[in-house]
């Protein structure tokens with residue numbers, strides 16, 4: 321592994337209180353024990369020592385992370401703080417939750433461990449997010465209530481949204497208006513869909529027309545940057561791309577990193593190690609191993625042929641059309657799991673290539689116009 325920072329996507333439970341049609345997780349009853357957590361953290365800190373890595377970010381996900389009780393997190397947090405301090409490491413924590421199990425008992429640990437910020441998932445119009453046996457309307461009502469409670473407690477709620485056919489049909493302005501003005505979510509990120517996990521009818525239709533999806537992305541960027549809300553709203557990955565093209569420090573999403581295998585691993589409640597949560601239950605043939613086997617995480621990662629293929633991917637893509645691409649230094653061939661789930665191969669560029677290239681060009685245009693406007697502040701709004 322390279323660099324001074326590593327991210328761990330930790331799935332302490334595979335249980336979930338929702339039943340989303342497009343879920344790529346195998347929702348079982350597995351749950352991580354405190355003893356198991358201590359083994360994982362100990363081996364990860366050994367690995368960090370061996371590679372001179374100073375900083376760790378743990379992204380707590382699931383299943384649904386809030387199905388473990390607050391006290392479980394209190395104990396986990398205390399253990400990790402002590403173990404990291406003893407090695408001179410810094411650890412930050414992030415929480416991804418559907419919020420359905422949220423209540424006031426969570427507030428102390430959300431503020432203490434997660435800095436008062438959580439990330440949730442929201443689709444609009446919702447077609448696929450459901451609780452077992454109920455329709456999307458029921459989910460939306462429950463979600464809105466929990467969102468309101470969390471915000472009333474002072475929690476900063478960010479969100480990830482996955483567009484569907486209905487999202488494209490209503491258009492970017494209505495989509496953005498609903499999230500910002502109706503739900504009050506002013507910091508969200510758009511993710512592209514992919515059909516991970518066991519196939520079903522919804523997943524077969526999950527991938528949208530690429531030209532329509534590209535148009536939606538560009539229109540959403542225009543709605544954001546051309547409207548009155550640009551100062552109080554953040555929309556990823558547009559904001560990071562804007563930083564990139566304005567030559568500011570940019571924290572681009574993992575899909576455009578030089579190689580996600582250099583920066584991130586995922587461990588689930590059974591100890592399965594894989595590239596990220598998208599691989600754990602969807603693609604067992606791509607697992608790196610089990611962290612509870614053997615003595616060393618470094619040995620496990622070094623000895624994994626599956627991980628070696630991830631590491632090889634950028635160089636292999638350079639032998640194809642990515643080499644000629646003007647955005648290669650920004651995109652690096654895109655996301656392995658989107659390629660694998662849609663093409664069944666790893667050594668191929670991301671199937672959303674066309675969308676990425678158009679979006680890069682679009683945001684680069686905005687960056688140029690915003691720069692020009694900064695030089696001429698009384699000039700017309702770009």
Ligand code: SF4
Pocket residue numbers: 336337338339340342343344345382383384418
């Ligand atoms: S909330 Fe997440 S883990 Fe649970 S069913 Fe929905 S997509 Fe799957």
Ligand code: SF4
Pocket residue numbers: 574575576580581584595596597598654655656657658
């Ligand atoms: S496979 Fe894709 S989503 Fe997973 S870490 Fe790599 S770039 Fe990110």
Ligand code: SF4
Pocket residue numbers: 641642645646647648651652653654669670673674676677
């Ligand atoms: S935009 Fe397309 S061609 Fe360019 S680097 Fe990304 S995947 Fe490769």
